[in-house]
Amino acid sequence: MNAPMPTTHDDLRDLHDLPSYPKERDDYINPARALLTGPPISPLRFAGGSTGWLVTGYHEAREVLRDPRFSAERWRGDDAMRPVPESVRRDRSSGAGSFLAMDAPQHGHYRGQLTRYFTVRRMRELEARIEDIVADQLDALEAAGKPADLVRHFALPIPSLVICEMLGVPYEERELFQSVAARLLRQDRTDAEFVAGKTELDTFLRTLVEAKRKDPRDDLISLLTAVDELDDEEIGGIAGLLLIAGHETTTNMLSLGTFALLRDPEQLERLRADESLLPQAVEELLRYLSIVNAFPVRIALEDVVVGGVTVTAGQSVAVSVPAANRDPALVDDPDRLDVGRPRSSHLAFGYGIHQCLGQHLARIELVAGYRGLLRRFPGLRLAVPPEQVRMRSDMVIYGAHELPVTW
Numbered sequence: 001m002n003a004p005m006p007t008t009h010d011d012l013r014d015l016h017d018l019p020s021y022p023k024e025r026d027d028y029i030n031p032a033r034a035l036l037t038g039p040p041i042s043p044l045r046f047a048g049g050s051t052g053w054l055v056t057g058y059h060e061a062r063e064v065l066r067d068p069r070f071s072a073e074r075w076r077g078d079d080a081m082r083p084v085p086e087s088v089r090r091d092r093s094s095g096a097g098s099f100l101a102m103d104a105p106q107h108g109h110y111r112g113q114l115t116r117y118f119t120v121r122r123m124r125e126l127e128a129r130i131e132d133i134v135a136d137q138l139d140a141l142e143a144a145g146k147p148a149d150l151v152r153h154f155a156l157p158i159p160s161l162v163i164c165e166m167l168g169v170p171y172e173e174r175e176l177f178q179s180v181a182a183r184l185l186r187q188d189r190t191d192a193e194f195v196a197g198k199t200e201l202d203t204f205l206r207t208l209v210e211a212k213r214k215d216p217r218d219d220l221i222s223l224l225t226a227v228d229e230l231d232d233e234e235i236g237g238i239a240g241l242l243l244i245a246g247h248e249t250t251t252n253m254l255s256l257g258t259f260a261l262l263r264d265p266e267q268l269e270r271l272r273a274d275e276s277l278l279p280q281a282v283e284e285l286l287r288y289l290s291i292v293n294a295f296p297v298r299i300a301l302e303d304v305v306v307g308g309v310t311v312t313a314g315q316s317v318a319v320s321v322p323a324a325n326r327d328p329a330l331v332d333d334p335d336r337l338d339v340g341r342p343r344s345s346h347l348a349f350g351y352g353i354h355q356c357l358g359q360h361l362a363r364i365e366l367v368a369g370y371r372g373l374l375r376r377f378p379g380l381r382l383a384v385p386p387e388q389v390r391m392r393s394d395m396v397i398y399g400a401h402e403l404p405v406t407w
Contacts, residue, residue: 097237
């Protein structure tokens with residue numbers, strides 16, 4: 001851009017050729033090239049027509065995500081920007097328990113009820129059960145016959161089973177919540193579709209919470225019903241957030257990570273030769289792939305300077321995690337997949353008070369999943385050319401809709 005960088009809200013409103021909020025990736029795996037070549041913070045036009053900022057620099061992204069002057073409560077933003085339907089954005093009570101879009105202290109009130117259930121120690125206690133689930137799904141993948149869809153027979157069932165068992169959600173109901181999640185996470189969904197899907201999930205979870213109150217079991221929803229500070233609506237909101245986030249993200253990391261390795265035989269062979277690299281390979285895949293397509297959006301509560309730019313109060317800032325994780329300020333040669341790379345401080349799980357609560361669980365599932373595939377199917381390969389794999393550019397969480405494999 002040859003013109004001076006705009007530094008105020010009024011400057012942005014005068015611009016007519018601002019880039020739009022990016023939804024597509026240039027390659028099956030790589031984030032949009034344009035995001036990686038511009039300044040660390042630049043002007044952006046959101047889908048609703050309002051103007052704001054896009055942060056692509058690693059240090060600037062951390063700054064926005066940890067600064068309490070940037071709010072996660074999107075109802076505070078410009079009316080023209082509609083990251084969620086107006087009915088949901090304006091009726092704050094409809095998000096009871098869904099602390100992902102809350103600021104302190106309300107965020108801490110809900111998250112604090114859960115932290116002790118997601119510690120590293122508690123997650124390690126689940127390792128044996130997760131290994132059993134992985135083994136069962138490896139059997140299911142093999143039984144499906146060649147070629148098989150790795151998503152359907154392996155990547156989707158593993159985290160779905162794990163989060164269902166943790167929460168106490170009957171696994172036989174998986175088609176309901178998987179279908180609702182798929183509809184809610186479509187980038188082209190309408191406001192009416194969002195509200196309908198959310199209502200369906202809320203109704204299902206409220207019924208489940210009521211049943212747990214009457215007949216509590218050894219699961220997280222039952223434990224939450226014993227917390228005096230939480231009512232059924234709040235518990236349902238917490239459960240809905242964990243249920244969708246707990247299976248969608250790990251499912252797509254398992255499948256997309258496998259896709260990335262199958263496209264890079266050298267890195268795949270390094271892992272086959274040395275399984276001790278798996279924990280750091282998982283961290284590298286998380287950084288390299290950065291599966292969140294819909295960038296976290298924050299609203300400035302006051303004027304804040306970020307990367308030399310003044311973000312004015314009320315203005316929206318989108319943080320591109322894929323671009324920040326490909327910033328040379330984070331790692332050398334960031335566009336290269338290196339399964340032996342020392343663990344980086346990537347932003348795949350977010351940063352600040354909203355950093356992913358289930359990150360330790362996800363890491364255990366990913367290590368177990370990749371290890372199982374490497375051992376059971378040493379000849380695993382794509383069953384179709386890479387360009388024929390249908391990617392999830394239409395979804396908030398990136399990945400592959402199907403991943404046909406053979407062995």
